Amino acid sequence: MLICGKAEVMAEGQARPGIEDERQSAMRIFSLAPAEALRSAAQNVNKPAYERLRGPETGLVMLRGRTGGGGEAFNVGEATVTRCSVRLASGEVGHAYILGRDGERAECAAWLDGLWQNPATRATVEDRVLAPLAAAIAAEERTVAAKSARTKVEFFTMVRGED
Amino acid sequence: MYVAVKGGEKAIAEAHRLLAEDRRGDPDVAEIGTDQIASQLTLAVDRAMAEGSLYDRGLAALAIKQARGDLIEAIFLLRAYRTTLPRFGYSAPLETQDMLLRRRVSAVFKDLPGGQILGPTFDYTHRLLDFDLESPGEMPDAESFDADVVHGTVPRITDLINNEDGMIEPDVRSDPEVEPDDLTREPLAFPADRSLRLQALARGDEGFLLALGYSTQRGYARTHPFAGEIRFGMVEVEFFVEELGFAVTLGRVSVTECQMVTQFRGTPTQPAQFTRGYGLVFGQSERKSMSMALVDRALRRAEFDEDLVASAQDEEFVLSHCDNIQATGFIEHLKLPHYVDFQAELELLRKIRRGQDERNAAQEAAE
Structure with missing residues (x-):
């Protein structure tokens, strides 16, 4: 048995250093970016020649939660997910898995993942696609956090009596 | 004797045409778009997703439109649709402490670290009809906000209090999981473990769980609940991809989580501590997540050696009846032709009556 705290959760998330970690971060940005933002940012780079290896196809992923937030896993319900895998003419295989049913979006994220893996095009993808998307996502997060923060309750303490 | 005949096809086609006409409503009124449903009837969409057990706002909006706003019918459509899709796998458990919070309140600690964030809530509204909404209005004023607020990890209240001498039952995980x-x-199948019960409750009917949760408050298996924390917001979903060898982020989903803190228990080896009930639901639904948490706690009866005195504690009763699609199916199947069954019963009843008449006649003759 294991009593769970936040420290372990953090440790799990930080287990993989290096290039895989960087690719994971890049793929996260492709997934979190709104579809329109991804499409428009993708136009900042030259679309490579590629062949589709799989999909785009839509399926289901069963989402899990944890009892009490940190205990045993349980199944909450499914979500639609669209995945796509492509092979660029330069050889890289790009993958994408994104919530929803937008095949074009998943295909776009897959070839961007392929371009990112190629050392010759990685910097371009990072500067022209990932950087603006990451900034847009961060701005949206700040907006949500700031709008919520305006509804934070500020308690006043009443002083009663002489003491 | 009734003899079954064919001939319903034309009537059925006409009934469906009439249904489509009623769905469209007055042709002089603009047709509602699924984008309007998805962005303006958000809580209906949330409920359809939660009980349809399928997170997809666009599909839920379409289902609601097709079902003419009948949410159980919409849930039925979503459940049917999911069976047409392949299953890619299971996500990593959602990390709710990393939620991008839109609301977070606690009824047990006023000054909890991270604060009380009211968010978009009906609470504190006066529940007076707002006739301004009858005519299209302006957008609410764009608010100014502090751009320096950053989103970070906000520990759940149950983890915060647990730092103080284990006053609340901690989360426990098997190792390995x-x-x-x-x-x-x-x-x-019964007995069901807590994970299975939570899955059934997460997709269970809100009204049914609301009534059961309410019954526990009224004394049918009382658990003395406190709303330890309720939070609503967006969480990232991670999914381990075999061909990559690492987990990818699929995107974000909105969920509501309720930590109910309930009646304390102790054993000779374990000092008394508060017990807990848990609720986690797709979308924004405090009513559902709170009800779920109350029922989850009541169903932990055996764990805490509590007497079975009420329906909310009876897992077979709760889990067999909380699914509104199963319930609808069985209730509504009564509309299907039962002509032969009914004829058989009618015949039996006639026989009983004939027997009774004969006995009465014999008795009269004897007197």
Whole structure:
């Protein structure tokens, strides 16, 4: 048995250093970016020649939660997910898995993942696609956090009596 | 004797045409778009997703439109649609402490770290009809906000209080972790463990769980609940991809989580501590997540050696009846032709009456 705290959760998330970690971060940005933002940012780079290896196809992923937030896993319900895998003419295989049913979006994220893996095009993808998307996502997060923060309750303490 | 005949096809086609006409409503009124449903009837969409057990705002909006706003019919459509899709796998458990919070309140600690964030809530509204909404209005004023607020990890209240002498039952995980059972793969069997019960409750009917939760408050298996924390917001979903060898982020989903803190228990080896009930639901639904948490706690009866005195504690009763699609199916099947069954019963009744008449006649003759 294991009593769970936040420290372990953090440790799990930080287990993989290096290039895989960087690719994971890049793929996260492709997934979190709104579809329109991804499409428009993708136009900042030259679309490579590629062949589709799989999909785009839509399926289901069963989402899990944890009892009490940190205990045993349980199944909450499914979500639609669209995945796509492509092979660029330069050889890289790009993958994408994104919530929803937008095949074009998943295909776009897959070839961007392929371009990112190629050392010759990685910097371009990072500067022209990932950087603006990451900034847009961060701005949206700040907006949500700031709008919520305006509804934070500020308690006043009443002083009663002489003491 | 009734003889079954064919001939319903034309009537059925006409009934469906009439249904489509009623769905469209007055042709002089603009047709509602699924984008309007998805962005303006958000809580209806949330409920359809939660009980349809399928997170997809666009599909839920379409289902609601097709069902003419009948949410159980919409849930039925979503449940049917999911069976047409392949299953890619299971996500990593959602990390709710990393939620991008839109609301977070606690009824047990006023000054909890991270604060009380009211968010978009009906609470504190006066529940007076707002006739301004009858005519299209302006957008609410764009608010100014502090751009320096950053989103970070906000610990759940149950983890915060646990730092103080284990006053609340902690979360416990097996090591190694066990794969939870999945209702969508295997039929429900009893006794069900807590993971399976939570899955059934997460997709259970809100009204049914609301009534059961309410019954526990009124004394049918009382658990003395406190709303320890309720939070609503967006969480990232991670999914381990075999061909990559690492987990990818699929995107964000909105969920509501309720930590109910309930009646304390102790054993000779364990000092008394508060027990807990848990609720986690797709979308924004405090009513559902709170009800779920109350029922989850009541169903932990055996764990805490509590007497079975009420329906909310009876897992077979609760889990067999909380699914509104199963319930609808069985209730509404009564509309299907039962002509032969009914004829048989009618014949039996006639026989009983004939027998009774004969006995009465014999008795009269004897007197």
